[in-house]
Amino acid sequence: MRIVALAGGIGGARFLRGLLAAVGPQDEITVIGNTGDDIHLYGLKVCPDLDTVMYTLGGGIHEEQGWGRADETWSIKAEMKEYGVGPEWFGLGDRDFATHLVRSQMLTAGYSLSQVTEALCVRWKPGVRLLPMSDDRVETHVRITDEQGTRAVHFQEYWVRLHAAVDAEAIIPVGADTAKPAPGVLEAIAEADVILFPPSNPVVSIGTILAVPGIREAVAAAPAPVVGLSPIIGGAPVRGMADKVLAAVGVEATAEAVALNYGSELIDGWLVDSADEAAVAVVEAAGIACRAVPLLMTDVETTAEMARAALALAEQVRA
Numbered sequence: 001m002r003i004v005a006l007a008g009g010i011g012g013a014r015f016l017r018g019l020l021a022a023v024g025p026q027d028e029i030t031v032i033g034n035t036g037d038d039i040h041l042y043g044l045k046v047c048p049d050l051d052t053v054m055y056t057l058g059g060g061i062h063e064e065q066g067w068g069r070a071d072e073t074w075s076i077k078a079e080m081k082e083y084g085v086g087p088e089w090f091g092l093g094d095r096d097f098a099t100h101l102v103r104s105q106m107l108t109a110g111y112s113l114s115q116v117t118e119a120l121c122v123r124w125k126p127g128v129r130l131l132p133m134s135d136d137r138v139e140t141h142v143r144i145t146d147e148q149g150t151r152a153v154h155f156q157e158y159w160v161r162l163h164a165a166v167d168a169e170a171i172i173p174v175g176a177d178t179a180k181p182a183p184g185v186l187e188a189i190a191e192a193d194v195i196l197f198p199p200s201n202p203v204v205s206i207g208t209i210l211a212v213p214g215i216r217e218a219v220a221a222a223p224a225p226v227v228g229l230s231p232i233i234g235g236a237p238v239r240g241m242a243d244k245v246l247a248a249v250g251v252e253a254t255a256e257a258v259a260l261n262y263g264s265e266l267i268d269g270w271l272v273d274s275a276d277e278a279a280v281a282v283v284e285a286a287g288i289a290c291r292a293v294p295l296l297m298t299d300v301e302t303t304a305e306m307a308r309a310a311l312a313l314a315e316q317v318r319a
């Protein structure tokens with residue numbers, strides 16, 4: 001079976017680990033990763049979501065944190081601080097730095113982000129084909145109003161430095177309108193047997209991937225069933241601040257509102273957590289098949305069970 005999954009960082013990566021445990025060696029998984037969170041720091045290109053997927057599936061992730069490298073040290077950051085060079089709020093450890101150095105060196109030499117990602121994956125062997133959504137630069141910005149007035153800040157500044165404490169007024173995927181899907185992305189979607197939306201952030205992860213012209217259309221036109229899993233349980237994100245960015249696009253932070261926002265033209269099936277049983281009827285009334293199952297990714301086996309439920313729902317809507 002050919003499975004395509006769109007993915008952000010932590011939610012996407014943890015789900016993919018369960019999916020890999022649920023499928024067999026004959027199944028091929030292509031992951032289309034969000035690059036709207038990418039940021040340039042110290043002249044280096046940092047791709048937080050691609051790296052989270054790569055490190056998580058490749059066994060290099062800092063488990064508790066959910067991002068960055070295991071057994072990390074922070075000498076470079078400390079040295080930068082001595083020079084008074086920031087930003088202090090963004091954590092790049094020494095091991096992680098090596099990834100960004102390799103990536104930036106290859107980009108400078110003329111390789112595309114997809115080629116670089118493939119090269120990095122030679123080391124990490126994530127067990128999936130990891131494609132960036134686009135080789136073109138896309139950066140999500142967030143419009144906020146604070147004591148400095150109304151302005152747009154980089155998504156990372158909003159999320160990591162400001163902890164999403166101020167309201168997000170608008171989410172702007174800068175560059176998305178002219179970005180092209182990376183090589184292989186549209187083909188993978190068209191040839192997929194199943195398309196999955198992991199419980200990734202619907203606005204700044206899945207939403208940004210869908211904002212690249214051609215990708216939303218390809219998913220909507222794909223012959224494969226499309227099934228998503230809710231990142232919202234009991235009216236709140238499981239971790240992170242998805243409610244803040246959902247509010248910016250006028251969507252309530254509920255499992256049913258997120259499904260209805262994708263809409264039946266995009267998704268055929270939707271899984272909500274058992275706690276959101278009441279959402280099932282609402283989602284089904286909108287023409288989307290819906291089931292309530294446990295959706296907390298507490299360990300790999302529990303997550304594999306979520307993946308099996310998503311694949312089973314895909315078979316039901318296909319029939």
Ligand code: GDP
Binds near residue numbers: 297
């Ligand atoms: P990010 O790029 O690191 O923010 O990661 P993603 O966009 O892939 O995923 C973030 C989303 O994952 C958040 O909105 C969380 O609510 C969701 N999430 C995290 N852990 C879980 C979990 O155990 N179950 C479910 N259903 N969602 C989760």
Ligand code: CA
Binds near residue numbers: 008009010
């Ligand atoms: Ca992200």
